[in-house]
Amino acid sequence: MTHFPERAAIGAISGTSMDGIDVALLETDGERVRRTGLGKSYPYPDALRGELLEFLRDPSVAEHDPLADLERRVTDAHIQAVELFVREHAIDRAAVEIVGMHGQTVWHRPEKRFTRQLADGLRAARRLGLDVVTRFRDADVAAGGEGAPFAPLYHRALAADLAKPLMVLNLGGVGNVTYIDAATTIAFDTGPASALLDDFMRRRRGLAFDAGGALAASGQVDANVLAALMDNPFFAARAPKSLDRNDFHARAQIVEPLNDADGAATLAAFTVEATAAALAHVPQRPQRWLVTGGGRLNATFMAGLAQKLGVPVEPVEAVGWNGDFVEAELFAFLAVRSLRGLPLSLPTTTGVPEPMTGGVLARAA
DSSP states (O other), X not given: OOOOOOEEEEEEEEOTTOSOEEEEEEEEOSSSEEXXXXXXXXXXXXXXXXXXXXXXXXXXXXXXXXXXXXXXXXXXXXXHHHHHHHHHXXXXXXXXXXXXXXXXXXXXXXXXXXXXXXXXXXXXXXXXXXXXXXXXXHHHHHTTOOOOOOOHHHHHHHTTTSOSSEEEEEESSEEEEEEEOSSOEEEEEEEESSHHHHHHHHHHHSOSSOGGGHHHHTSOOOHHHHHHHHOOGGGTSOSSOOOOTTTTTTGGGGGTTSOHHHHHHHHHHHHHHHHHGGGGGSSSOOSOEEEESGGGGXXXXXXXXXXXXXXXXXEGGGXXXXXXXXXXXXXXXXXXXXXXXXXXXXXXXXXXXXXXXXXXXXXXX
């Protein structure tokens, strides 16, 4: 196999929590990871974030409405974030081969072979003066894949020298895992991670999240409510499988009669139980779990997982990764793979029929 020289790639993504745009720099040939570590988050303008949050409360129009104005403003926010990142870190534009711009997911319905991320690649490429790859998930979903999770091949590249079997857990708005052993990579969404608890905190306390899991730690788990939340066919469904951020929100309304602390405790326990249910879908019990995403900073999540799983559960920083920017790095990695015509997803990661390339390239000129 031809090995391409490593050059710099920039990745940018706004996750399901919509708390900002993460931008990161990666040196890679699309197979090996040479250097990571440089990243920064940039907040959405308040008005734009508010509109996105409001829109996601009723995203039904997304399937049919081109969302041109909202997409333009989301794209411009990403452009500004990348421009600031390049300027603040004195990055040589001539060394940047590609920008991977995931954009903002507003609709994900693989059963309808439809997914929608807001990011105008051509507008971004022309404004940045850099080639841009977008639409990473479209080909996978169109071919019958779940379109998520998309991190597994990057997790495997990062974990090349680590002991296995290993589980990488991403606790974003939705949880997903990558199981890695000597010959196998399996991935799927696990269920809610931070989204339900974040939204509960906004309703009850006017806060964006439960800092450190402190409110959840102060409450008592309602066992009956937790059992009802876990009574969902998703957890027994075979992998690969994926979720939209809001898939569990209607069912989660059963926590509303609980007080703030007990509601938070029960939702945190739901994240733990949903994550542990992933063990039914992997061939061996992992000897270690590495946790990325904002949820790794929630001590209640982490303690609950360690107790439930009975093996080390550690933030990815324990092995030198930067958990704040793994997802942004991921789309830099996938952008390079897209340029090389390498697969972005596998049958064992998204259920796509065969290893699937993807992404849409927009040239700067």
